[in-house]
Amino acid sequence: MRTERVSRDALRPTDRLTETTMKYALDTAHEQIQNILESATGSSSFEMKTPPPNVEADIAVPMFRLAKEKKENPVALAQRLAGEISLEGTLLCDATVTGGFLNFKLATGPFLDRVFADFSARGESFGGSEQGDGKTIVVDFSSPNIAKPFSVGHLRSTVIGHSIVKIYRFLGYTVVGDNHIGDWGTQFGKLMLAFELWGDRETVAANPIRELLDLYVRYHDEAESDPALDEQARSWFRRLEEGDPKARETWRWFREVSWEEFDRIYRLLGVEFEEVLGESFYNDQLDQVVEQAFQSGLAEWGEIEARGGKEGEGEDSPEAMEKVALIHLRDHGIETPLLIQKSDGTSLYATRDLATIRHRIETWAPEAIIYVVGGEQKLYFQQVFKAAELLGLEANCVHVPFGLIRLPKGKMSTRKGRVIFLEDVLEEAVRRAEAVLEERDLSDEEKTEIARIVGIGAVKYADLSQTRTKDVLFDWEKMLNMQGDSAPYLQYAYVRIQSILRKAAGMPRGQAVSSPRSLGHPQELTLVKTLAGFPGTVRAAATGYTPHVIAGYLISLARDFSSFYNQVPVLKAETPELAATRLELCRRTAQVLEKGLDLLGIECPERM
RNA sequence: GCACCCGUAGCUCAGCUGGAUAGAGCGACGGCCUCCGGAGCCGUAGGUCAGAGGUUCGAAUCCUCUCGGGUGCACCA
Numbered sequence: 001m002r003t004e005r006v007s008r009d010a011l012r013p014t015d016r017l018t019e020t021t022m023k024y025a026l027d028t029a030h031e032q033i034q035n036i037l038e039s040a041t042g043s044s045s046f047e048m049k050t051p052p053p054n055v056e057a058d059i060a061v062p063m064f065r066l067a068k069e070k071k072e073n074p075v076a077l078a079q080r081l082a083g084e085i086s087l088e089g090t091l092l093c094d095a096t097v098t099g100g101f102l103n104f105k106l107a108t109g110p111f112l113d114r115v116f117a118d119f120s121a122r123g124e125s126f127g128g129s130e131q132g133d134g135k136t137i138v139v140d141f142s143s144p145n146i147a148k149p150f151s152v153g154h155l156r157s158t159v160i161g162h163s164i165v166k167i168y169r170f171l172g173y174t175v176v177g178d179n180h181i182g183d184w185g186t187q188f189g190k191l192m193l194a195f196e197l198w199g200d201r202e203t204v205a206a207n208p209i210r211e212l213l214d215l216y217v218r219y220h221d222e223a224e225s226d227p228a229l230d231e232q233a234r235s236w237f238r239r240l241e242e243g244d245p246k247a248r249e250t251w252r253w254f255r256e257v258s259w260e261e262f263d264r265i266y267r268l269l270g271v272e273f274e275e276v277l278g279e280s281f282y283n284d285q286l287d288q289v290v291e292q293a294f295q296s297g298l299a300e301w302g303e304i305e306a307r308g309g310k311e312g313e314g315e316d317s318p319e320a321m322e323k324v325a326l327i328h329l330r331d332h333g334i335e336t337p338l339l340i341q342k343s344d345g346t347s348l349y350a351t352r353d354l355a356t357i358r359h360r361i362e363t364w365a366p367e368a369i370i371y372v373v374g375g376e377q378k379l380y381f382q383q384v385f386k387a388a389e390l391l392g393l394e395a396n397c398v399h400v401p402f403g404l405i406r407l408p409k410g411k412m413s414t415r416k417g418r419v420i421f422l423e424d425v426l427e428e429a430v431r432r433a434e435a436v437l438e439e440r441d442l443s444d445e446e447k448t449e450i451a452r453i454v455g456i457g458a459v460k461y462a463d464l465s466q467t468r469t470k471d472v473l474f475d476w477e478k479m480l481n482m483q484g485d486s487a488p489y490l491q492y493a494y495v496r497i498q499s500i501l502r503k504a505a506g507m508p509r510g511q512a513v514s515s516p517r518s519l520g521h522p523q524e525l526t527l528v529k530t531l532a533g534f535p536g537t538v539r540a541a542a543t544g545y546t547p548h549v550i551a552g553y554l555i556s557l558a559r560d561f562s563s564f565y566n567q568v569p570v571l572k573a574e575t576p577e578l579a580a581t582r583l584e585l586c587r588r589t590a591q592v593l594e595k596g597l598d599l600l601g602i603e604c605p606e607r608m
Numbered sequence: 609g610c611a612c613c614c615g616u617a618g619c620u621c622a623g624c625u626g627g628a629u630a631g632a633g634c635g636a637c638g639g640c641c642u643c644c645g646g647a648g649c650c651g652u653a654g655g656u657c658a659g660a661g662g663u664u665c666g667a668a669u670c671c672u673c674u675c676g677g678g679u680g681c682a683c684c685a
Contacts, residue, residue: 054628062627101627186683190684324682334681346683375679377685378679379681403613404678415684467622470614471614477620478619478620483633483648485632485646489648492648495645496641496644496648540624552632555622559632562648565648586644
């Protein structure tokens with residue numbers, strides 16, 4: 001909890017932008033209001049709000065708090081200020097008062113000039129910044145378990161993490177995306193045992209993930225009636241960790257065939273990683289972690305009830321106690337101790353994570369390490385982060401949790417084989433996109449590629465458009481939705497603009513030059529104001545690790561564009577100058593749509 | 609039992625770290641292709657923001673309690 005707050009502060013984009021950071025139109029407008037009000041009242045720090053639609057203004061400043069301080073009536077204070085201040089030479093005009101709010105309007109001419117100037121100055125990087133220059137962050141995401149299917153559950157970590165990587169990179173950070181593959185641990189003991197008992201090399205080779213899943217499910221079925229299996233499974237893992245050749249060979253093979261499947265899915269999704277180290281990478285550092293924990297006096301041997309009796313809880317049977325290495329965290333507000341070595345001497349998830357933190361610090365010296373992992377691991381990460389801190393591993397570790405995906409019938413369970421394969425969903429999405437493309441005049445090759453972009457985009461968007469922390473109900477229709485609040489809707493807006501631009505390129509035009517101030521139609525102004533909101537949206541998404549604010553922003557941008565498109569002619573504008581300006585407006589809109597989608601990890605086709 | 613997440617329109621969700629008449633999409637109903645692509649646009653209907661208290665100029669938003677759903681709580685990851 002505390003860790004998270006500290007880290008967020010460390011990464012929070014500065015509200016007051018420094019000299020070296022690019023200021024955008026709205027940043028300047030806010031700053032101007034701030035300065036004007038500050039010199040008029042002597043008070044600093046005013047809140048800037050967006051007024052509701054029924055109020056004709058662009059920026060609202062509530063005066064209630066200041067009124068209270070000054071023991072003045074808010075309305076009277078606002079009116080007095082409105083009369084006193086001068087907006088000469090700013091991006092603002094017209095300070096009015098409603099209720100206790102001091103409302104400002106953007107001065108159309110200067111504002112239009114400024115937004116267009118911002119676009120020219122920043123080019124393709126409009127919306128980005130340099131605030132992260134010289135800083136590195138590590139993002140731990142996706143991290144599927146080898147030999148288990150890539151389910152729709154893994155989609156969340158993958159797409160949210162990928163988006164966070166892109167967003168921070170756009171803000172100037174050096175970002176290391178690390179896929180911390182789950183390729184080590186007791187589960188491999190289970191799998192090796194199951195494979196030895198019931199497996200068949202050729203069957204597995206033919207369809208690795210699904211066969212291995214079957215073995216895994218069967219293992220859990222049988223283990224329920226035969227607890228001895230668990231003992232054997234643990235022993236297999238011990239052999240693996242000790243370097244037994246046969247165990248290693250089998251493990252390596254599982255890993256290899258699994259990775260082939262993962263790789264295929266990542267390629268389909270268009271997701272890449274800077275590192276794919278995996279848990280096994282840290283195997284030779286685990287003893288050191290445990291040793292160090294003991295040396296520093298942090299870890300101690302603890303006794304724990306021996307395994308065996310489950311559910312029944314035979315309290316009268318004097319179960320033998322076994323020794324495990326653990327770290328107590330009670331003094332730090334965490335009741336549950338963290339286990340770092342099992343009674344048979346093998347390692348745990350936590351052991352590997354501690355080694356991982358150290359490796360990341362030594363390798364990248366990151367500002368922060370961001371873990372995009374399900375919310376059910378919240379307590380676990382509190383433990384690990386605290387333990388790391390106590391071990392002297394200085395790192396801003398941030399757990400970015402997300403809600404789990406629930407099926408209409410209940411939660412997914414790998415052990416019970418109740419999963420929806422991500423690949424099935426992706427294939428279905430691509431099929432549906434293909435169906436729509438059927439009637440388009442495009443080559444088969446183009447159709448295939450576009451269907452991929454549109455279908456995959458729809459699935460990613462369905463996830464990214466929702467608040468990260470909430471559980472999501474898996475719904476085929478929503479996942480495959482291509483209308484309204486969806487990626488294809490955004491892509492479609494982009495494609496229509498491309499279509500206009502292509503036509504414009506083929507038209508003989510005069511020397512008409514774009515001139516921002518020729519714009520004036522309400523739909524145009526709305527569109528420009530929305531475009532000006534992009535940089536702030538990106539910063540907000542970064543601060544809260546919330547890609548969905550970008551998704552929401554893009555939807556309103558696309559809607560603004562669609563309204564504009566329906567009411568305002570571009571190529572047939574009244575004058576060549578206006579046509580040129582509207583074309584530029586279109587081009588900028590397309591640019592932001594494409595960039596925004598890119599920040600969500602979604603591609604844009606040129607036609608669809 | 610304790611802790612954390614969540615409860616907003618028939619359904620799926622927004623609501624920007626308390627603000628002025630709570631917004632979209634889907635579904636329903638009604639309009640819009642002589643004009644830059646209808647995966648689109650415009651409009652109508654639909655809400656006691658789970659419930660009850662509290663904090664204050666102001667609460668969907670913050671606090672408390674109740675109800676309902678989810679998750680976690682030492683040798684899985």
